[in-house]
Amino acid sequence: MAKLNLNRVSMPKQTPEERGKNFNEVAFGYTHEQALEEAGRCIQCKKRNCIVGCPVGVDIPEFILALREDNMVEAVKSLKAKNALPGICGRVCPQETQCEDVCTLGKKKAPIAIGRLERYVADWEIVHKDEIPKDIEKAEPTGKKVAVVGSGPAGLTVAADMAKLGHEVTMFEALHVAGGVLMYGIPEFRLPKKIVQGEVDYVKSLGVDLKLDSVIGKIALVDELFEEGYEAVFLGTGAGLPIFMKLPGENLNGIYSANEFLTRINLMKAYQFPKYDTPIMIGKRVAVIGGGNVAMDSARCALRLGAEEVYIAYRRSQTELPARAEEVENAMEEGIVFKFLTAPVRYHSDKRGWVRAMECIQMELGEPDDSGRRRPIPIEGSEFTLDVDVVVIAIGNRPNPLVPSTTEGLDTTKWGTLVADEETGKTTKDMVWAGGDIVTGAATVISAMGAGKNAVTAMHKKLMNIEGEE
Amino acid sequence: MYKIVSKRELAPKIKQIEIEALRLAKKALPGQFVIIRVDEEGERFPITITDTDSESGTIKIAFNEVGKSSKQLGNLNQGDSILDVVGPLGRPSEVSNFGTVLCIGGGVMVPGLHYLARALRDAGCDVIGVVGARTKELLIYTKEMKEVCSEVFISTDDGSEGFKGLEFIKDEILEKKKIDRVVAWSVAEVTLKTVSDITKPYEIPTMVLLSTIMVDGTGMCGCCRADVGGSTKFACVDGPEFDGHQVDWQLLTSRKRMYLPEERLAALTYEGFSK
Numbered sequence: 101m102a103k104l105n106l107n108r109v110s111m112p113k114q115t116p117e118e119r120g121k122n123f124n125e126v127a128f129g130y131t132h133e134q135a136l137e138e139a140g141r142c143i144q145c146k147k148r149n150c151i152v153g154c155p156v157g158v159d160i161p162e163f164i165l166a167l168r169e170d171n172m173v174e175a176v177k178s179l180k181a182k183n184a185l186p187g188i189c190g191r192v193c194p195q196e197t198q199c200e201d202v203c204t205l206g207k208k209k210a211p212i213a214i215g216r217l218e219r220y221v222a223d224w225e226i227v228h229k230d231e232i233p234k235d236i237e238k239a240e241p242t243g244k245k246v247a248v249v250g251s252g253p254a255g256l257t258v259a260a261d262m263a264k265l266g267h268e269v270t271m272f273e274a275l276h277v278a279g280g281v282l283m284y285g286i287p288e289f290r291l292p293k294k295i296v297q298g299e300v301d302y303v304k305s306l307g308v309d310l311k312l313d314s315v316i317g318k319i320a321l322v323d324e325l326f327e328e329g330y331e332a333v334f335l336g337t338g339a340g341l342p343i344f345m346k347l348p349g350e351n352l353n354g355i356y357s358a359n360e361f362l363t364r365i366n367l368m369k370a371y372q373f374p375k376y377d378t379p380i381m382i383g384k385r386v387a388v389i390g391g392g393n394v395a396m397d398s399a400r401c402a403l404r405l406g407a408e409e410v411y412i413a414y415r416r417s418q419t420e421l422p423a424r425a426e427e428v429e430n431a432m433e434e435g436i437v438f439k440f441l442t443a444p445v446r447y448h449s450d451k452r453g454w455v456r457a458m459e460c461i462q463m464e465l466g467e468p469d470d471s472g473r474r475r476p477i478p479i480e481g482s483e484f485t486l487d488v489d490v491v492v493i494a495i496g497n498r499p500n501p502l503v504p505s506t507t508e509g510l511d512t513t514k515w516g517t518l519v520a521d522e523e524t525g526k527t528t529k530d531m532v533w534a535g536g537d538i539v540t541g542a543a544t545v546i547s548a549m550g551a552g553k554n555a556v557t558a559m560h561k562k563l564m565n566i567e568g569e570e
Numbered sequence: 571m572y573k574i575v576s577k578r579e580l581a582p583k584i585k586q587i588e589i590e591a592l593r594l595a596k597k598a599l600p601g602q603f604v605i606i607r608v609d610e611e612g613e614r615f616p617i618t619i620t621d622t623d624s625e626s627g628t629i630k631i632a633f634n635e636v637g638k639s640s641k642q643l644g645n646l647n648q649g650d651s652i653l654d655v656v657g658p659l660g661r662p663s664e665v666s667n668f669g670t671v672l673c674i675g676g677g678v679m680v681p682g683l684h685y686l687a688r689a690l691r692d693a694g695c696d697v698i699g700v701v702g703a704r705t706k707e708l709l710i711y712t713k714e715m716k717e718v719c720s721e722v723f724i725s726t727d728d729g730s731e732g733f734k735g736l737e738f739i740k741d742e743i744l745e746k747k748k749i750d751r752v753v754a755w756s757v758a759e760v761t762l763k764t765v766s767d768i769t770k771p772y773e774i775p776t777m778v779l780l781s782t783i784m785v786d787g788t789g790m791c792g793c794c795r796a797d798v799g800g801s802t803k804f805a806c807v808d809g810p811e812f813d814g815h816q817v818d819w820q821l822l823t824s825r826k827r828m829y830l831p832e833e834r835l836a837a838l839t840y841e842g843f844s845k
């Protein structure tokens with residue numbers, strides 16, 4: 101057996117000093133040589149562990165082999181057979197807990213950089229569009245109208261695949277652009293909006309009719325969509341309802357939900373105020389509450405908007421941080437100050453109603469809770485105060501109740517998520533399917549896409565009266 | 571794109587426009603609002619729907635030209651288009667036969683309130699109106715209100731026409747008549763607070779329309795939060811109408827002023843006074 105190459109090829113990035121001042125993408129992506137070198141490390145295992153780790157089952161060894169043989173067209177085809185949005189997933193998947201976690205070389209602490217290779221192949225495709233034979237086999241029109249509600253990764257996946265199967269698809273989106281969290285949540289420096297819009301354009305090119313500014317539950321109820329002739333409805337409305345902590349002073353000026361903070365910056369481009377009309381308040385000291393991707397994104401946005409000091413207050417320790425490892429590392433390099441085992445208890449204001457200080461309490465870790473993570477317990481008498489001008493609350497989101505509460509027959513759980521069959525996404529309402537964050541609660545881009553794929557299979561079968569083979 | 575099919579000046583710096591929006595025209599109800607984004611660089615801001623015409627497929631809105639966004643909207647003409655109009659958002663006002671309803675409207679909010687007053691009348695209510703403004707030139711929709719109300723009182727802040735201020739409501743209306751419900755709409759919190767303070771001792775249910783700052787208008791951001799009865803509400807989805815006796819006015823006022831310096835800068839930049 102050839103000697104294992106354990107030198108994971110690192111990806112070139114902007115220096116922390118540089119990138120702290122702009123919204124350009126942090127990582128440049130591999131060069132062709134770097135991609136070939138990294139791909140060359142893959143040992144093409146017989147037992148293909150890595151595939152099992154990917155929620156949509158990308159044939160990783162196959163696309164890496166094609167890449168290694170410099171057969172880019174084949175690499176693109178293989179990748180896209182399972183993953184319609186590789187440029188996005190390569191950038192934002194938590195690879196360290198998915199494909200790369202189970203890569204055979206992971207045992208030697210040098211898993212193949214699958215995400216980076218995926219990104220490389222996807223970016224190559226954008227530049228070399230013309231070299232890829234157009235063999236989108238679009239099926240004969242079925243004459244069936246399908247409505248997709250929400251245009252995040254789940255909705256985009258369903259719209260694209262249903263259109264390819266010959267159905268007439270309309271996608272309704274509440275906001276003025278399509279893409280969901282990919283547009284309003286994840287910042288430009290991590291996922292360029294051009295890439296997301298490229299995918300949206302592709303979906304439209306398949307014949308999907310995208311209706312923006314359309315809040316289902318307001319402009320039309322789900323039942324009215326059926327009356328208008330839609331025969332099946334897919335709900336991919338995400339988990340967009342911000343959770344607050346109900347602490348004294350939480351509604352003071354300067355205290356944002358992460359959704360508002362990120363929406364103002366990413367969707368409304370507040371970082372270009374006053375060229376763009378939407379303002380944002382930053383101040384000198386910003387505290388972000390939470391430890392997930394949303395918290396990292398908020399903190400790094402604040403830094404780029406000129407905050408002098410940015411804290412992340414997380415109630416557990418570094419080991420429990422749920423954010424993508426790469427982004428935690430980036431945030432630390434950029435100088436974000438992590439206050440572990442810290443939680444806010446109340447906020448203090450100045451006379452004009454602006455937050456000025458955040459009172460915190462120190463935590464210690466106790467026994468593991470339901471989620472398997474050790475439960476934080478406040479240490480009595482450990483209170484301390486941090487001076488802050490802006491606070492961003494990034495402790496999570498719940499599904500927006502707008503659609504469930506206006507639709508008869510849709511059962512929800514006590515967390516507000518929709519009850520849906522795990523394999524098919526079928527809800528408790530006839531001819532209505534759902535997938536993504538609205539079913540699972542805040543999760544990942546790739547799991548939303550996976551749920552979309554499952555729903556497509558089930559919806560198509562049902563619409564075409566195809567008997568199950570089971 | 572949403573086309574402006576007609577435009578009218580109701581008073582100096584108060585405009586009403588009619589917009590082509592087929593689905594909206596069929597769905598909107600009194601008390602609901604739209605979120606508008608004029609162009610690509612524009613912010614998203616809420617404006618109350620003042621009427622709908624499901625046959626021609628249009629809605630109407632009325633607005634004060636106060637800052638960058640509303641001035642820019644006011645500079646559009648018949649035939650021009652608005653990039654985004656989203657709605658109908660918010661819960662509609664409650665409409666049923668309440669008995670005698672006192673509808674108090676300030677300035678630019680009177681046209682929207684007229685739309686509600688008409689619905690209340692059609693539902694069998696006896697509607698009494700109060701039309702208010704800062705000064706008499708800014709009184710709008712008085713004639714229209716008279717058409718749907720059994721009685722209309724006029725009030726101005728400076729006393730240039732009708733009663734001066736709102737204190738008269740107590741002696742002239744509440745002391746003389748049994749009022750079953752009060753609805754007060756104004757973009758000025760003081761008006762809403764004054765009305766709520768006046769009706770409180772009479773224990774008359776008083777609904778007020780809170781014009782908080784908003785971004786999405788669908789419950790996604792929490793920008794529009796207000797404290798009502800000690801709990802946090804999102805004005806865009808839980809409101810915009812709330813029980814006026816339960817509102818934390820100080821919080822509402824300070825949150826509405828959050829971006830004053832930026833609003834000034836935006837307006838000045840738009841008018842070309844600064845860079």
Ligand SMILES: Cc1cc2nc3c(=O)[nH]c(=O)nc-3n(C[C@H](O)[C@H](O)[C@H](O)COP(=O)(O)OP(=O)(O)OC[C@H]3O[C@@H](n4cnc5c(N)ncnc54)[C@H](O)[C@@H]3O)c2cc1C
Binds near residue numbers: 251252274502
């Ligand atoms: C800041 C942030 C960073 C993240 N980082 C990562 C990451 O690095 N990696 C990762 O894998 N995941 C990440 N996630 C999570 C990931 O983005 C989500 O799990 C994923 O986007 C869910 O997809 P979805 O299609 O279910 O919903 P969403 O992306 O939420 O899309 C839902 C869409 O539906 C629309 N909608 C809602 N209600 C209605 C209605 N009534 N009518 C019409 N349209 C409606 C919304 O406007 C939205 O566009 C992050 C999330 C956030 C907020």
Ligand SMILES: Cc1cc2nc3c(=O)[nH]c(=O)nc-3n(C[C@H](O)[C@H](O)[C@H](O)COP(=O)(O)OP(=O)(O)OC[C@H]3O[C@@H](n4cnc5c(N)ncnc54)[C@H](O)[C@@H]3O)c2cc1C
Binds near residue numbers: 633783
């Ligand atoms: C549910 C709801 C319904 C609303 N309905 C209407 C409506 O029907 N018509 C309407 O004109 N506005 C309405 N508003 C207020 C409207 O959203 C703001 O007027 C708008 O944001 C103004 O944007 P701007 O950029 O022009 O001014 P900004 O730059 O945002 O504001 C400039 C200054 O004017 C003050 N101001 C804001 N609005 C008004 C106003 N209407 N009259 C006087 N002073 C004001 C602000 O406090 C600020 O200091 C409503 C708000 C909400 C939440």
Ligand code: SF4
Binds near residue numbers: 155156195218546
């Ligand atoms: S889609 Fe995500 S999990 Fe699957 S192979 Fe690509 S990066 Fe890994």
Ligand code: SF4
Binds near residue numbers: 141151202204
């Ligand atoms: S497990 Fe790792 S080394 Fe093995 S085939 Fe997959 S990517 Fe290559």
Ligand code: FES
Binds near residue numbers: 787805
């Ligand atoms: S405006 Fe965003 S939640 Fe109300």
